[in-house]
Amino acid sequence: MSLKDELGLRHDFKNRAHETLLHVYYTAAKAQKKADEFFRAHGLTDVQFNVMMLLLNQSGESGGLTQVELSRMMLVNRANITTLIDRMEKAKLVMRVPDPEDRRYNIVKITAHGEKLFRKAAAVYHDKVRSIVSGLRESEQKDLAALLTRLRARIDSLSID
Amino acid sequence: MSLKDELGLRHDFKNRAHETLLHVYYTAAKAQKKADEFFRAHGLTDVQFNVMMLLLNQSGESGGLTQVELSRMMLVNRANITTLIDRMEKAKLVMRVPDPEDRRYNIVKITAHGEKLFRKAAAVYHDKVRSIVSGLRESEQKDLAALLTRLRARIDSLSID
DNA sequence: GTCATATAGTTAATATATGAACTATATGGT
DNA sequence: ACCATATAGTTCATATATTAACTATATGAC
Numbered sequence: 001m002s003l004k005d006e007l008g009l010r011h012d013f014k015n016r017a018h019e020t021l022l023h024v025y026y027t028a029a030k031a032q033k034k035a036d037e038f039f040r041a042h043g044l045t046d047v048q049f050n051v052m053m054l055l056l057n058q059s060g061e062s063g064g065l066t067q068v069e070l071s072r073m074m075l076v077n078r079a080n081i082t083t084l085i086d087r088m089e090k091a092k093l094v095m096r097v098p099d100p101e102d103r104r105y106n107i108v109k110i111t112a113h114g115e116k117l118f119r120k121a122a123a124v125y126h127d128k129v130r131s132i133v134s135g136l137r138e139s140e141q142k143d144l145a146a147l148l149t150r151l152r153a154r155i156d157s158l159s160i161d
Numbered sequence: 162m163s164l165k166d167e168l169g170l171r172h173d174f175k176n177r178a179h180e181t182l183l184h185v186y187y188t189a190a191k192a193q194k195k196a197d198e199f200f201r202a203h204g205l206t207d208v209q210f211n212v213m214m215l216l217l218n219q220s221g222e223s224g225g226l227t228q229v230e231l232s233r234m235m236l237v238n239r240a241n242i243t244t245l246i247d248r249m250e251k252a253k254l255v256m257r258v259p260d261p262e263d264r265r266y267n268i269v270k271i272t273a274h275g276e277k278l279f280r281k282a283a284a285v286y287h288d289k290v291r292s293i294v295s296g297l298r299e300s301e302q303k304d305l306a307a308l309l310t311r312l313r314a315r316i317d318s319l320s321i322d
Numbered sequence: 323g324t325c326a327t328a329t330a331g332t333t334a335a336t337a338t339a340t341g342a343a344c345t346a347t348a349t350g351g352t
Numbered sequence: 353a354c355c356a357t358a359t360a361g362t363t364c365a366t367a368t369a370t371t372a373a374c375t376a377t378a379t380g381a382c
Contacts, residue, residue: 007234017294020302027309028189030316073168104347104360133178135315141181147305148188154296155191265330
């Protein structure tokens with residue numbers, strides 16, 4: 001099925017380059033919506049799951065990540081992390097611990113409750129993801145990643161003005 | 162540069178399939194942020210630009226699109242379209258015209274002002290997009306689209322439960 | 323003709339995202 | 353020691369997205 005048909009368009013895309021970018025957008029959107037639907041059934045959102053995965057896999061010597069570290073690993077503005085961690089703290093998924101070495105930092109750490117919820121969701125999530133991606137051969141997965149990496153490099157080097 | 166380095170991660174991804182999906186997410190996110198930065202300089206958002214492109218290229222005999230048609234072409238919930246069109250109407254970019262044939266429908270049409278803003282932004286936008294995507298050969302663009310289309314099909318066919 | 327059912331649009335509560343302006347803290351050159 | 357500058361986090365106004373519950377309208381079975 002073509003993207004045109006998937007979106008129910010009446011006419012073809014006028015710009016082939018734009019269509020290529022839309023493939024990337026709409027694939028990400030579909031994956032994100034499906035993931036969010038899945039996590040909701042586990043009492044989480046996809047963003048909250050991602051925060052917990054980063055806290056468990058990428059923490060430094062402090063035993064957590066600062067809010068700015070999280071924002072960089074998630075490619076979002078640091079203002080966004082404030083309210084995100086507010087909600088997660090209220091839900092007892094994570095906690096803020098002031099860094100005694102530098103009082104500007106909060107170290108965000110996952111709670112025992114958060115880790116329990118995460119591990120329960122993660123096992124099933126990883127199966128689902130493998131099932132999706134296994135539709136591509138190993139070599140195709142590699143090709144896809146390489147093509148997208150080159151696109152990102154082009155995007156980064158583009159000036160706005 | 163690897164995705165791990167782009168995100169400033171300390172450790173490698175544990176799940177190769179998950180990493181493949183993250184390539185799709187983060188490429189879409191980067192393109193979207195760059196596009197939004199560009200459109201902001203033209204007094205628009207990327208979503209508003211997309212609505213106007215659909216109205217100009219995909220309108221039916223009514224001379225516009227209904228809100229549900231827009232929601233399907235954009236893969237978003239129809240509730241989202243209500244407030245989106247509210248804001249665009251306030252900014253005089255589009256207008257709602259009641260359908261006399263079926264009073265449940267609003268036909269959304271672009272205004273002269275909206276079309277003027279759109280055309281000014283579109284010319285530059287298409288150049289930028291071509292410049293980004295031209296980093297891939299024609300055959301590579303085709304391969305990328307095909308791989309992503311197969312991924313979307315796998316995502317669609319996945320049950321949550 | 324009437325009524326069950328489906329569809330379009332809106333509203334409210336909530337989550338995620340931005341940029342800009344703000345406070346608090348740290349650092350490096352003098 | 354002092355001050356310019358940079359960095360971390362917060363707050364505010366705003367845009368985009370969801371689901372659930374609601375109203376209005378249309379349609380099809382009988």
